Amino acid sequence: MDYVYGPGRNHLFVPGPVNIPEPVLRAMNRNNEDYRSPAVPALTKTLLEDVKKIFKTTTGTPFIIPTTGTGAWESALTNTLSPGDRTVSFLIGQFSLLWIDQQQRLNFNVDVVESEWGQGANLDILADKLAADSAHTIKAVCIVHNETATGVTNNLVKVRQILDNYRHPALLLVDGVSSICALDFRMDEWGVDVALTGSQKALSLPTGMGIVCASPKALEASKTAKSVRVFFDWNDYLKFYKLGTYWPYTPSIQLLYGLRAALDLIFEEGLDNVIARHSRLGKATRLAVEAWGLKNCTQKEEWYSDTVTAVVVPPYIDSSEIVRRAWKRYNLSLGLGLNKVAGKVFRIGHLGNLNELQLLGCLAGVEMLLKDVGYPVKLGSGVGAACAYLQNNIPLIPSRI
Amino acid sequence: MDYVYGPGRNHLFVPGPVNIPEPVLRAMNRNNEDYRSPAVPALTKTLLEDVKKIFKTTTGTPFIIPTTGTGAWESALTNTLSPGDRTVSFLIGQFSLLWIDQQQRLNFNVDVVESEWGQGANLDILADKLAADSAHTIKAVCIVHNETATGVTNNLVKVRQILDNYRHPALLLVDGVSSICALDFRMDEWGVDVALTGSQKALSLPTGMGIVCASPKALEASKTAKSVRVFFDWNDYLKFYKLGTYWPYTPSIQLLYGLRAALDLIFEEGLDNVIARHSRLGKATRLAVEAWGLKNCTQKEEWYSDTVTAVVVPPYIDSSEIVRRAWKRYNLSLGLGLNKVAGKVFRIGHLGNLNELQLLGCLAGVEMLLKDVGYPVKLGSGVGAACAYLQNNIPLIPSRI
Amino acid sequence: MDYVYGPGRNHLFVPGPVNIPEPVLRAMNRNNEDYRSPAVPALTKTLLEDVKKIFKTTTGTPFIIPTTGTGAWESALTNTLSPGDRTVSFLIGQFSLLWIDQQQRLNFNVDVVESEWGQGANLDILADKLAADSAHTIKAVCIVHNETATGVTNNLVKVRQILDNYRHPALLLVDGVSSICALDFRMDEWGVDVALTGSQKALSLPTGMGIVCASPKALEASKTAKSVRVFFDWNDYLKFYKLGTYWPYTPSIQLLYGLRAALDLIFEEGLDNVIARHSRLGKATRLAVEAWGLKNCTQKEEWYSDTVTAVVVPPYIDSSEIVRRAWKRYNLSLGLGLNKVAGKVFRIGHLGNLNELQLLGCLAGVEMLLKDVGYPVKLGSGVGAACAYLQNNIPLIPSRI
Amino acid sequence: MDYVYGPGRNHLFVPGPVNIPEPVLRAMNRNNEDYRSPAVPALTKTLLEDVKKIFKTTTGTPFIIPTTGTGAWESALTNTLSPGDRTVSFLIGQFSLLWIDQQQRLNFNVDVVESEWGQGANLDILADKLAADSAHTIKAVCIVHNETATGVTNNLVKVRQILDNYRHPALLLVDGVSSICALDFRMDEWGVDVALTGSQKALSLPTGMGIVCASPKALEASKTAKSVRVFFDWNDYLKFYKLGTYWPYTPSIQLLYGLRAALDLIFEEGLDNVIARHSRLGKATRLAVEAWGLKNCTQKEEWYSDTVTAVVVPPYIDSSEIVRRAWKRYNLSLGLGLNKVAGKVFRIGHLGNLNELQLLGCLAGVEMLLKDVGYPVKLGSGVGAACAYLQNNIPLIPSRI
Incomplete structure (x- = not known):
């Protein structure tokens, strides 16, 4: 079963x-349980309460759905919109493209605002569209907080400001798959109506839970949204929330404990320390890239991502x-370039339960890889640049002081 | 986290x-992996090949979807049918009711054929409907193989015969959630068009995979089916099958190895030995029920279920x-009566990776429970009746002979 | 690796x-750690403190030794006695025999007091020996609290009384391998000088820790005991206890967390609830044996063991x-008869993390086995007898009330 | 329980x-088993056969003892020697000191041959002693293959040559705790009489198994060796080997599968690839140390250790x-300097299931640590030097080519 085993x-x-x-692997190492016993609802209750904290919301309603990020997207859209509804959506990379x-396949009428891959969402165009939309035909602005394909983080504060400037009632739907729990994200403060993430990203769990959080305004919208939905219907959840049993269908016991x-x-x-750690990891990675004399796909500093470079x-x-060789020679898994940037970029994910020395091992590996493929890197240069920054900035581990 | 811990x-x-x-818990006790490396597709390939065997199909196409049984249902329906399509569906218990x-919520036009709970699908009415449908307005017959709420197993062979008798082209969609891998099920031989199960049932895995298998005729239907679908769309899977990467979105690494x-x-x-084991467990349970002087909710022997009583x-x-007390006093998890039979029945699930001595421990527990709640059971009577049958029928464990 | 796999x-x-x-399996599912970091000593400190509670001692000093029960015996003996020292030791079964x-191999001069297998230690002879030993040539009385081969529990209270009656200063060394954490055991109250157990018994851990607890008198004796010892030397532990690092050599990280x-x-x-649970399990087993018309190897009620029958x-x-067949046909592991009682008895262990329904499953299995080998048992009789007792005596699980 | 948790x-x-x-963690994630069933002996048989391969012996007899390295030492000595026997033993660091x-505590008459810490065993003195010992009063030469405290590997080939030169019949007892399975070791070819290792070293298991391998000559010696022993007595094992049940007392089921x-x-x-990997890791580490301008405690290249620096x-x-800070700030566990070199050296262990990128992460951490404590290291220098070597020498992972 592990026929591609490599040492270490x-x-x-x-x-x-x-x-x-x-500790998460340990928590999940367990037999199934009856999810209708008193134990599972009691556990679920704490999860629903606590999961709101990672969205920084007190007014939102979370849904923990046995699905992936793609399913979470579908849940966000079908519960709040009706076929034919106009949305504004930003195409800046592979994942915004897929969303x-x-x-479109769910039959919304999408205004696609495209940017060059490596740039953030074009918010000027958003402003123009909102300005022109005094009839409020735009029902939702859909934006990927962090485009995983290019390492671009969009400025949600600005999006909210623009919406507010034009007093536009459009819902703000945010894909936070590669941001929530790693980047600064504030659902309530930024007026996000639906935010979502997946368990296998910054939460550092296996795949299998799409976590969606809905603002009161989004919940209100769900009452009239006409998109067909059953599995993804929030209403079934809300019904069971009221009963205190929480689950309209069988959850994964293991993922709940995880x-x-x-x-x-x-x-x-x-x-906040988790977010600061990601900031260190992102900065260190970018310093290494610079030291290698290579370019970040992200074109401006304002869009730099602290979860993926x-x-x-x-x-x-x-x-x-590079990606193939990383796996074959160094037991290192890097991200491929996708679609438009296939062959042109490789990606270093630096999110989740990760520390600086793990990253430095990766960066050392990348240096050898660059040499392998004929790029004249000075070995140790990227690691040295990253270390110079990190050695000044890593805090002591609080529990060990 | 285990604040409801009980000894043993x-x-x-x-x-x-x-x-x-x-061995399955062990296989799943692992870190995440890059699902785009060569290892995961290679593993997936063997799974797709082997999973067909549990459906007894060589011509079917399986989809392993990160969802639950409810999602698997939605996948079966939306890929093969269009809004407004007429279906025949049998209401015989809580799970057929939910399907x-x-x-209905997916906007099909459902002919509901209702039976008393405890009876199987009324196939005479099916015959009548098919006989009357020379125009072939019925697009699908939807049937739950084993109704988990009442312990009723429907006769799929007969369903196929009736369809064949009337040369009716309707698709045959089967919920095999509590049957496949435990009861005799033959997708190809019985002309089933879509069959589905969930990982947490007879496969004895955690919840999280809806496994759906489509006949060539069902695949053909999916090309014209107009139900809106994205997450559940087979087409996305088929596209990635062709590429040899298999996954349109991130699968659970742990569940794949599991x-x-x-x-x-x-x-x-x-x-076949697995199925025979379930047959023994079912028979032993029924003998115990009889010895206790209690009634099986299932009204006729032809519908007796070997996975739940x-x-x-x-x-x-x-x-x-009884169910509450089982959990509180004996660390025993029994199934509640649902909906119409709430308070009237309790359920013993006897499916999955289970052996006879485990069941006998449960039956002994039920005897004490019956006494607890004032039913005059003769202690040892049910276990004795079950043992009398089992002692004659349990085979030696082949690997230990 | 699991080529002898059986279902369930x-x-x-x-x-x-x-x-x-x-929960213990989960706790042990972990990588190694540096045992010289601050974390492991901090953990060890709590263990040494808490392990005393299972011996019911406040004055004893515990040693958690990476060894088995056999090594724990050796530790108890070599740290307190010198070659040639006279001991009194009771031969009542295979494990007392091995001790x-x-x-003898450690060169002590052992007065062996033999009883028929199935009887407890002959304490009259002990009394005689102590009475005759005004010169105090007897340095230690060595007794197995619970003889695992025959299911005999010795009366330690009486042993202490006899020692006290004769004001005899001999050390009292107790093998508590199959008693401590399951049977009533009171190190301080009963004046036990060295008590010991193994991790794989009532503590319900893997094999690998011999836990030895020494009274102040035993520690004092260790200062002059001349038996050669290095690995088992308490002194090395005491040295590291003082340093606060605790370990003279590498402990198993996994077992510590376990x-x-x-x-x-x-x-x-x-x-005390754990002990009461064992009492229930023991009683239930004996009632089943009686109902089957079979004899308990233990000849008198005063010696009945609540951990093994x-x-x-x-x-x-x-x-x-019976034992072979249990494993081959029912996936049931029973204890063989050892040495003198080989072929004549089989043993049911009912100790550790076990509940009543588990035991009842086993008892049902034994009934079928008895039938298998031609013994005319009435199926259900033993389970029924056990249930009649248990149904009156099992308490609610406190965390679930 | 993990109150000293640090991220990553x-x-x-x-x-x-x-x-x-x-894969080893997975294999050990299991319940206990009856070690007297047919399954455990069958597994043990394969282990005893295969464990010989890591000693490179076909004539040796292995013993897998539930103990640590210290216990394995005691097993090697007490089974082959009698009190008063003369041994030659080399004091070159903390672990040879402890042995x-x-x-001495086991009452052998030890000729201690001391070297400065950082040097290998003084084999000239060995030669002198053997030359002078025509009466063959020296019964055993005891040598630590790899002194873990100083990172010194002794030359066993030379030891054997010297013994052969003088046709001296002394037994050759080798502590291979930090060498076997990582450094070149050839029991038969080098005429080693007893070799031993511990599970938590290059075998990459938890602590808990001392693995001792005895040559036919050592087994012969055990028949007359008068050292008192019970738990460590090979004879008990040999008795059970003959019976085919293998275990004189309870083994750890988990460690056997592990x-x-x-x-x-x-x-x-x-x-051989494992050994070559350790050679790469050792060389890379030494290159880094050199690049930092620091000295290896090991004074000559001939003694350089590929498992610890x-x-x-x-x-x-x-x-x-440095060690304290490594743990507190970088979640990095380094080895302390012990005894004579306390405060003067820190140790990098590079043995077991470890790959190059893991090591490079550690080396980057050490660079930051050196800076932390005021040593003027050029950041990236050590990692760069190590990479320059590794990038030329790491092979492709065979299973992934």
Whole structure:
């Protein structure tokens, strides 16, 4: 079953699924249970309460759905919108592309605002569209907080400001798959109506839970939204919430206990410390890339992502070869360039339960890989640059002081 | 986290989720992996090949979807039918009720054929409807193979015969959630067009995979089916099957390895031996019920289920009290009576990775419970009756001879 | 690796190693750690403190030794005695025999007091010997609290009384391998000088820790004891206890965390409740044996063991065949008859993390086995007798009330 | 329980216990079993056969003892020697010191041959002693293959040559605790009489098994050796080997399955490839140390160890502070300087299931640590030097080509 076994630990630096910490693996190492016993609802209750904290919401209603990020998207859209509804959506990379594709297949009328891959969402166009939409035909603005394909983080504060400027009532739907629990995200403060993430990203769990959080306004919208939905229908959840049994269908017992453990770890570290750690990891990675003389796919600093860095390779190099070789020679898993940037970038995911020395091992590996494929890197240069920053900025581990 | 801890092992006898065997727990005890590396597609390939064996199909196409049984239902329906399509569906218990509800919410035009709870699908009415439908307005016959709420197994061979008798082209969609891998099921031989199950049932895995298998005719239907679908769309899977990468979105690495281990165990035991074991467990349970002087909710022998037995309690007893007490006093998890039979029946699930001595422990527990709630059972009577049958019928464990 | 796989759970009823509860398995599912970091000593400190509670001692000094029960015996003897020292030791079964053999090989001068197998230690002879030993040539009385081979529990209160009656200063060394954490045991109150157990018995852990507890008098004796010892030398431990690093050599990280979890479970249940549970399990087993018309190897009620029952089979049956068949046909592990009682008894271990329904499953299995080998048992009779007692005596699970 | 939790993975670079690979953790994640069933002896048989391969012996007899390295030492000595026997033993660091201490406490007459810490065994003195010993009063030469405290590997080939030169019949007893399965070791070819290792070292298991291998000559010696022993007596094992039940007392079921998995991984990689990997890791570490301008505690290249490197810090730095800080700030576990070299060296363990990128992460961490404590290291220098070597020498992972 592990016929591709390589000695030592796999260095997992794709931007999801990410490393699962041992306490979470332990929590999930268990037999099934009757989810109708008093134990599972009691556990679920704590999860629903605590999961709101990672969205920084007190007014939102969370749904923990046995699905993936793609399903979470579908849940966000079908519960709040009706076929034919007009949405504004930003195409800035592969995942925003796929979400737009889903919006179109679900029969929404999507205004696609495209940017060059490596740039953030074009918010000027959003402003123009909202300004022109005094009839409020735009029902929702859909935006990916962090585009995983290019390592671009969009500015949600600005999106909210623009909506407010034009007093536009459109819902704000945010894909936080590669941001929530890793980047600064404030559902209530930023007026996000639906935010969502997946368990295998910054929460550092296995795949299998799409976590969707709905604002009161989104819940209100769900009462009239006419998109056909059953499995993804929030209403079934709300019905069982009221009964105190919580589950319209069978949840994964293992993931529930895993989520409990994952949240406990995050709260023990402190959510803001988790975000600060990601900031260190992102900055260190970018310093290494710079030291190697390579370009970040992200074109401006304002969009730099602290969860994933897409590194542009020189034209004479095929970035896929780097990814292949990483796995074959160094037991290192890097992210491929996808779609438009296939062959042109490789990606370093630096999110989830990860520390600085793990990242430095990866960066050392990338240096050897660059050499392998003929790029004239000075070995140790990227690691040295990253270390110079990190050595000044890593805090002591609080529980060990 | 385990604040409801009781000494010893939990006796899990709900009809799902069921006991996970240790080799499967072991296989799932692992970190995440890059699902785009060569390893995961290679593993997936073997799974797709082998999973067909549990459906007894060589011509079907399986989809392993990160969802539950409810999602698997939705996948079966939306990929093969269009809004407004007429279906025939049998209401015989809580799970067939929920599936019918889904069909209606997905905007199909459902002919509901209702039976008393405790009876099987009324196939005479099916025959009448098909006979009357020379225009072939019926697009699908939807049937739950084993109704988990009442312990009723429907006769699929007869359903196929009736369809064939009238040369009716309707698709045959089968919910095999509590049957496949436990009861005799033959997708190809019985001309089933879509069959589905969930990982937490007879496969003895955690919840999280809806496994759907489509006949060539169902695949053909999916090309014109107009139901809106994205997450559940087979087409996205088929696209990635062709690419050899298999996954349109992130699968659960742990469940994939778990499924590999689960299939290995089933094949090692032999699927027919697995089915024979369930037959023994079902028969032994029914003999115990009889010895206790209680009634099986299932009204005729032809519908007896080998995966779950719903036991009718005397009117002066509340069956929910038995279930509550089982958990509180004996660390035994029994199934509640649902909906119409709430308070009237309790259910013993006897499916999945389970052996005879486990069942006998449960039956002994039920005897004490019956006494607890004032039913005059002769202690040892049910266990004795079950043992008398089992002692004559349990085979030696092949690997230990 | 599991080429002897049988479906369902193995029913483990040997008197050790016993079932490990899931929370303990989870706690042990971890990578190694540096045992010289601050974390491991901090953990060890709590273990040494808490392990005393299971011995019911406040004045004793515990040693958690990476060894088995045999090593724990050697530790008890070599740290307190010198070659040539006279000991009194009771031969009542296979394990007392092995301990006596060890005492002799370690060059002690052993007064062996033999009883028929199935009887307890002959304390009259002890009294005689002490009475005659005004010169105090007897340095230690060595006694197995619970002889695992015959299911005989010795009366330690009486042993202490006899020693006190004669004001004899001999050390009292007690093998509590199959008693401590399951039977009533009071180190301080009963004036036990060295008590010991193994992790795989009532503590319900894997094999690998011999836990030895020494009274102040035993520690004092260790200062002059001349038996050669290095690995088992308490002195090396005491040296590291003073340093606060605790370990003279590398401990098993996994077992330390496992012990923490095991103790937590025992304290959550309550040690006295644990003992009461064993009393119920023992009583229920004996009632079943009686109902089957079979004899308990233990000849008098005063010696009945609540952790293991040795069942005598009729002369025309080979008890080994029962054990072999249990494993081959029912996935049930029973204890063989050892040495003098080989072929004549089989043993049911009912200790550790075990509940009543598990035991009842085993008893049902034994009934079928008896039938298998031609003994005319009435099926259900033993289970019924056990249930009649248990149904009156099982308390509610406190955490679930 | 994990109150010293730090985010991300612990970087475990003490020279034991070392990282356990996931497949081994998985194999050990299991309930106890009856070790007297047919399954455990069958498993044990394969282990005893296969464990010989890691010693490179076909004529040796292995003993898998539930103990630590210290116990394995005691087993080697007490089974082959009698009190008063003369041994030659080399004091070159903390672990050879402890072994000598044990030899003395076991009442052997030890010729201690001391070297400066950082040097290998003084084999000239051995030659002199053997030359002078025409009466063959020297019964055994005891040597630590790899002194873990100083990172010194002794030359066993030369030891054998010297013994042969003088046709001296002394037994050759070798502590291979931090060498076997990582360094070149050839029991038969080098005429080693007893070799031993511990499970938590290069085998990458938890602590708990001392594995001792005896040559025919050693077994012969055991027949007359008069050292008192019971728990460590080979004879008890041999008796049970003949019976085919293998175990004189209860083994750890989990460690047996773990050992099976560990051996499978080693054989899959190829023992010689494992050794070559350690050679790369050792060389890379030394290149980094050199690049940092620091000294290896090991004074000559001929003694360089490929499993552990002891790094000498400048006099103005306390190496313990580096180790403390590594754990507190970087979640990195380094080895302390012990005894004579306390405060003067810190140690990097690079043995067991470890790959190059893991090591490079550690080396980057050490660079930051050096800076932390005021040593003027050029960040990236050590990692760069190591990479330059590794990038030329790491092979492709065979299973992934």
